[in-house]
Amino acid sequence: MVDTAAHHWILVGVDGSSSSLHATRWAAHEAARRHIPLRLFHACVLPPAAPRVPISLPGGAVEALVEYGHQILRHAERVALDTEPGIEVHRDLRVGPAAGRLIDESEAARLVVLGSRGLGGFEGMLAGSVSVGVAAHGHCPVVVVRGRTLDDPPPTSGPVVVGVDGSPASEAALEFAFDAATMRGVPLVAVHTWTDMSAGETWSVLPFDIDYDAVAEDERLLLAERLAGWREKYPDVELEQRVVRNRPVRGLLEESEGAQLVVVGSRGRTPLKGVGLGSTSQALLHHGTCPVAVVRP
Ligand SMILES: Nc1ncnc2c1ncn2[C@@H]1O[C@H](COP(=O)(O)OP(=O)(O)OP(=O)(O)O)[C@@H](O)[C@H]1O
Numbered sequence: 001m002v003d004t005a006a007h008h009w010i011l012v013g014v015d016g017s018s019s020s021l022h023a024t025r026w027a028a029h030e031a032a033r034r035h036i037p038l039r040l041f042h043a044c045v046l047p048p049a050a051p052r053v054p055i056s057l058p059g060g061a062v063e064a065l066v067e068y069g070h071q072i073l074r075h076a077e078r079v080a081l082d083t084e085p086g087i088e089v090h091r092d093l094r095v096g097p098a099a100g101r102l103i104d105e106s107e108a109a110r111l112v113v114l115g116s117r118g119l120g121g122f123e124g125m126l127a128g129s130v131s132v133g134v135a136a137h138g139h140c141p142v143v144v145v146r147g148r149t150l151d152d153p154p155p156t157s158g159p160v161v162v163g164v165d166g167s168p169a170s171e172a173a174l175e176f177a178f179d180a181a182t183m184r185g186v187p188l189v190a191v192h193t194w195t196d197m198s199a200g201e202t203w204s205v206l207p208f209d210i211d212y213d214a215v216a217e218d219e220r221l222l223l224a225e226r227l228a229g230w231r232e233k234y235p236d237v238e239l240e241q242r243v244v245r246n247r248p249v250r251g252l253l254e255e256s257e258g259a260q261l262v263v264v265g266s267r268g269r270t271p272l273k274g275v276g277l278g279s280t281s282q283a284l285l286h287h288g289t290c291p292v293a294v295v296r297p
């Protein structure tokens with residue numbers, strides 16, 4: 001077990017799925033880049049006991065599941081060390097529901113890394129409940145590792161892309177993204193999208209005559225202003241600023257094609273009370289073609 005004082009490790013959720021092994025490899029590289037330990041974590045989920053139908057597990061069932069969980073962890077450990085032989089790896093197993101346990105454990109982690117899918121779900125499902133739940137309610141940044149398809153490994157080349165909307169969460173996303181670009185020595189593409197009134201069916205009926213070129217220019221200035229401080233703090237990062245006339249989700253999906261990581265805030269400028277994730281972040285978790293980092297303020 002790791003000394004929990006320092007918030008100095010990367011927590012990886014491991015459930016035996018190929019997706020969680022992609023996450024393990026991605027996290028092993030990240031641990032090597034950051035020079036911090038990896039903590040492989042498995043929540044051993046016991047079969048649900050229906051409240052009105054008392055069922056008791058056969059003798060030895062819990063022990064068998066726990067032993068299976070340890071096997072999953074030992075295999076992930078080998079995968080991590082094959083990927084990055086020099087890193088420090090720890091294994092940890094707890095009994096209980098996966099999302100809840102991972103959210104609790106995220107409080108003491110620097111970063112949580114998960115696969116996009118696990119062993120459950122159904123064919124065609126794009127992101128599992130654990131990855132979406134932890135991304136929405138985790139206490140630290142959460143990376144959901146994705147490739148083009150469930151089986152594809154995540155891309156390892158290309159820029160880092162970050163979505164900027166001026167919300168507190170997107171400021172936190174910027175810091176994470178600049179760090180990620182510096183560590184990888186790759187360019188950072190900062191994307192700010194804005195939507196014109198003709199883009200929405202409802203708005204298109206408005207009889208306004210708006211100078212959209214002037215709006216676009218304003219949005220460009222806004223983005224440059226927001227990035228000025230960060231540029232100074234990270235002078236070595238090659239920064240590209242893109243102001244895109246599109247809906248945030250479409251803009252970010254398009255701009256993150258060919259990227260190796262896309263970074264977004266957990267919430268946007270219009271957070272709904274009780275909803276952990278904004279719609280843009282949710283859509284990227286389901287449809288992104290590269291790993292998605294969700295960062296909270
Ligand atoms: N029991 C677990 N212990 C640790 N991490 C887990 C566990 N279950 C899932 N994870 C993590 O979450 C990722 C996504 O799995 P998730 O469970 O969300 O998808 P799923 O199994 O396809 O769908 P669902 O469980 O919602 O039916 C996994 O790749 C893994 O990183």
Ligand SMILES: [Mg+2]
Nearest residue numbers: 118119120128
């Ligand atoms: Mg699952």
